[in-house]
Amino acid sequence: MLSKDSNWVSCGQTCLERSEIRSYMVTLKDIAERVGRSVTTVSRALADCSDVNKETAERIKEVAAQLGYVPNTLAKRLQKQSTDTIGIVVHPASRGYPEPFFSEFLAGIGEKATHYGYDLLVTYAQEEHQMDTYRQLVEGRRVDGFILYRTLRDDPRANYLHSLNFPFASFGQVESIDRYSYIDEDGEYAMQLIVNHLVAMGHTRIGCICPSLEIMHAYIRYNGLVKSLAAHGLELEAALVREGYFDQKDGYEQALVLLNQPTPPTAIVGFNDMIAFGAINAAKTLGLHVGKEFAVTGFDNSMMAAYYRPPLTTISQPIFKIGGKLLEMLIQSLKDKEHEPSQLLLRPQLIIRESTQSL
Amino acid sequence: MLSKDSNWVSCGQTCLERSEIRSYMVTLKDIAERVGRSVTTVSRALADCSDVNKETAERIKEVAAQLGYVPNTLAKRLQKQSTDTIGIVVHPASRGYPEPFFSEFLAGIGEKATHYGYDLLVTYAQEEHQMDTYRQLVEGRRVDGFILYRTLRDDPRANYLHSLNFPFASFGQVESIDRYSYIDEDGEYAMQLIVNHLVAMGHTRIGCICPSLEIMHAYIRYNGLVKSLAAHGLELEAALVREGYFDQKDGYEQALVLLNQPTPPTAIVGFNDMIAFGAINAAKTLGLHVGKEFAVTGFDNSMMAAYYRPPLTTISQPIFKIGGKLLEMLIQSLKDKEHEPSQLLLRPQLIIRESTQSL
C-alpha cells in the first residue's frame, strides 16, 4: 500500500518546497512581472481574450502553469459581484438518522453544483433563528440563490425570498406565492395509487398517520387520500387519523393508538417510511401478522424499505435526481434573470411489497 | 395559519420597498456620506474601536441600522485574507441512504460551524478527481481548513494537507503522518467488548464481514477482533472472513456465503450496522432464528438498530458530537497556528440487544 502516493509519504525535502510555494501565493502581478507585461494583459491572456498576441498568451500561460498560479476566488468574486455559491439551510429534522431522505437529496444537489462550478454552502440554523439566517446570507451577499425543501403552505422563507426577487428553487409547492421554480411529486396521484391498491387487497377501514398539515406535502397527500377514498365510496374517519412527525417513535406510538381502538383499521397509510416502520413494529408488538391481516404503506422508498420485515409497500421518488434537477433549475434562473420559472410535477410510482397483501 | 408571518403574505407595498433596499446595496461609503465622516471612521466605529468619539459612533451605528447595513462578506474576506469557511469533501459512499452515519456527522459539524460563525462548504467530487478537488480548494483559497473522515491507513488527502501544513482535523487516524488533529473511537476496545459478549453467550465459531483493510477503521477493528479472539484462545479462520463494503446488499450476500459453508459460524461480526442488517436478513432467509441459534453484531448504533427485527446488538458512537468536537478542534488550530494538535480516542459502548442471545 505504501507504494501508492509514495511521493507524499517520506517527504523531507518535498514538503518544505510545497510549503514555500503555498506561503508564497502566486498572483497575476507575479506573472506580469516575470513576463514583462501588465496585469491587465495577463488577466486577459488567461481568460483567452482575443486582444492579446498569441505568443504572449502562450508565454503567459506557460509561466502561470510553471508558477502554479490559481486565481484567488475571493478577489474574483468580489470583482464579479457574484458568489457562485448556492445556499441550503438545513431543516432541524434533517440532522440525524431519522431522515435518510436528506443525505440523498443533498448529494443530488451537491454533485450538480460541483459539476456546474458552484459552491454549496450548507447552513444549520435553529428553527427560531431560521429567518435571520436567510436574511444574513442574502444581505451579506454570501450566496447567489437558495434551494428550499419541506415547504409549508404558507412558507415564510419562500415569501421572503420571493418578495426580494432573490433566486430560489424549492422541492415542494407553496400556496402563498406564485411564479417561482419548484419540483414536486404528484402527491394526490400517489395517494390514489395507494388507495386503489389497498382497496384491491380488500381493505375498507383505512387509517393514516401524517405530519402537520401546514406542511405542503402532507396537505396535498392528505387531500389526495380523502379524495381517493371517496372515489371508492369510503370515508377517512377522524378517529383513524393521527398526527406524527417523521420518526419511527411517532409511527410506533400513533399506530398503537389506532390499533387499540374498538374497531381498529385494517390498513395504515404512513406519510413516510419511518412512520410506516414504526407502525409495522407496533402491529408486531400486538401480535398481528403484518401484510396479511394488517397492511402498512410508506412513502419515499428509502433503502430500508426493501429490507424491512416485511418489506414495505411504498411510493418511490427519485430524490437524488430531484435534487440535481432543482439545482439546474436554479442555475438556469441565475444565468437568465428573465427566464420564466420552471415547474415540474413528477409522477410517483407505487412499489408493492409484502407489507400489503390480500386480507 | 395565515396569521403567522402575515406581514409577508399580502405584500403589495412592502415587497417593493424591500426589493429596492436590496437592489441598492448599502456600503460603508453610503453611511459615511450620510453621517459626514470618512469610511475609515465608519468602519472603526462599527468595529467598536476606541479611537472614535462615542457620540459619533452611536450616530454611525444608528444610521447603519436604519439603512440596514450588512457588511459585504466577500470584501471583508478578501481584505482579511481568510475565508471563514470549512470544507468537507463528501465521500462517494455517503451519497445515498446507505450511510445514515453521514447526515448526522455533517449536522454535528454544521451546527458548530454556524455557531462559531464559519461557513461550511460541502463538495462532491468523483473519487478519481478527489485530490484535484482538494488542491483547487486549497490553492484557490476557498477554505481555511478541512474536515476529513473515513481515513485510509495511507491517506493521500491527509498526506497532502499535512505536507502543506494546511489545517485539517480528521475522524479517524492515519498511519502515514504524525502530529495532526483527530478523533477516533477505540476500535480495538470496541471489538474486545463485542468478542467478550459473544463468547459469554457461548459462541466460539465467529466470522466477520468487513470493508477493505486499507480503511483505517476497518484495519483497527480487524486487528482488535483477532486480538480479542486470541485472548479467549480462539482464532479468526480465514474462511470466516468476508469483505463487504457498507451496504445491506453486501452484508446479505457475504453472510450467505459464510452461512452456506460446511461448518458455518454461529455469530457474525458486522463492521457496521448496514452490513449487520444484511446478515440478519440472510440468516432469516435460511430459516435461522436470529438471536438464538445465530448471532449478529453491528457497529454505529444507527437509529434503525433499535427497531430492526431482531433489534441489533451494536457499538454506540456519538457521531453528532464527534462532528462538533472535530470542528472545534479545527477552529482551535486555525486561531492558534502554533497550537499542538489534539488527539482524542473515545471509549465506545456496547449496546446489547436481541440479535445476540445465549446459544
Added chain:
DNA sequence: TCGGTTATCCAAAACGTTTTGGATTGATTA
C-alpha cells in the same frame, strides 16, 4: 499622404472592506 483599420497592449478604476501611518485639535504638564 491621409483616414481608417487592426492588432496589441496597458493605466486606472472598480469591487467593499480593514489597516497603516499619520494629522489635527485642545488640554495638560514641565
Added chain:
DNA sequence: TAATCAATCCAAAACGTTTTGGATAACCGA
C-alpha cells in the same frame, strides 16, 4: 512658553481580480 499627551479623525494603501477606455504602432486602401 513649549513640549507632551490624549482624543478624534482620515487619506491612502492594501487585498487580487476584472473591466473600462483608451494608447500605440503597423498596415491598408484610396
